Amino acid sequence: MNDVTLVMGNKNYSPWSLTAWLTAKTAGISFDEITIPLRSVNTRQEILRYWYNGKVPILKHGDVTVWESLSICEYIAEMSPNNSIWPSNSRHRAIARSLSSEVHAGFNLLRDQMPMNIRGKFSAELKTPGVQEEINRITAIWRRCRERFGEELQGPFLFGSFSILDAFFAPLVTQFNTYSVDVDDVENEYIDAVLSLSWMEVWTKAAYDEPMIIDELER
Numbered sequence: 001m002n003d004v005t006l007v008m009g010n011k012n013y014s015p016w017s018l019t020a021w022l023t024a025k026t027a028g029i030s031f032d033e034i035t036i037p038l039r040s041v042n043t044r045q046e047i048l049r050y051w052y053n054g055k056v057p058i059l060k061h062g063d064v065t066v067w068e069s070l071s072i073c074e075y076i077a078e079m080s081p082n083n084s085i086w087p088s089n090s091r092h093r094a095i096a097r098s099l100s101s102e103v104h105a106g107f108n109l110l111r112d113q114m115p116m117n118i119r120g121k122f123s124a125e126l127k128t129p130g131v132q133e134e135i136n137r138i139t140a141i142w143r144r145c146r147e148r149f150g151e152e153l154q155g156p157f158l159f160g161s162f163s164i165l166d167a168f169f170a171p172l173v174t175q176f177n178t179y180s181v182d183v184d185d186v187e188n189e190y191i192d193a194v195l196s197l198s199w200m201e202v203w204t205k206a207a208y209d210e211p212m213i214i215d216e217l218e219r
């Protein structure tokens with residue numbers, strides 16, 4: 001048994017759980033997992049057993065409880081041995097933090113109309129102008145980071161090596177994949193880099209193996 005526990009939702013459907021889990025795994029933290037099936041009659045009551053906010057992920061570390069995925073990732077960054085899951089350069093770190101906050105707070109139309117469903121394969125026909133604007137902002141961030149930092153810092157991720165920013169984009173990457181969002185080569189290379197991360201493959205396999213199905217998220 002570990003002294004860290006991550007309380008999460010279904011691997012197929014829970015974007016914020018993926019972000020926290022991927023950050024913890026990449027940081028080399030050992031932790032136990034508790035999965036609470038989302039959108040069931042008992043979901044809220046089950047989550048409230050761990051914290052009063054009624055949302056997952058929740059991280060428990062001894063007598064410390066951390067909630068909200070961005071705070072959880074920051075906490076993990078402090079726990080990790082060499083704190084290498086933010087870019088090492090402070091200027092880069094400031095940009096990566098700003099972008100992570102933007103992702104954490106935003107893209108709500110896309111989240112609503114193209115919800116995470118790793119096993120699913122749907123068309124992006126639900127796109128409204130607002131969703132397209134969010135897609136454009138996401139791809140602009142990916143392109144700009146890859147052009148400015150990717151090559152200079154070496155590595156296939158937004159700041160070269162994997163960072164918390166990539167963990168925030170990981171669910172959106174799966175959503176682009178599920179809904180076959182049309183993107184150019186630079187963005188496709190980034191999508192491939194995220195999806196072929198070994199921890200991402202572990203999560204994806206678990207999402208496929210998971211028996212729970214949320215009908216309202218299946219089109």
Ligand SMILES: N[C@@H](CCC(=O)N[C@@H](CS)C(=O)NCC(=O)O)C(=O)O
Pocket residue numbers: 009013014015016017038039043044054055056057067068069070104
């Ligand atoms: N802002 C929160 C959002 C967490 C959130 O919305 N989690 C969803 C699952 S991905 C949830 O717990 N939903 C509760 C429910 O479906 O009842 C964070 O970043 O952690």
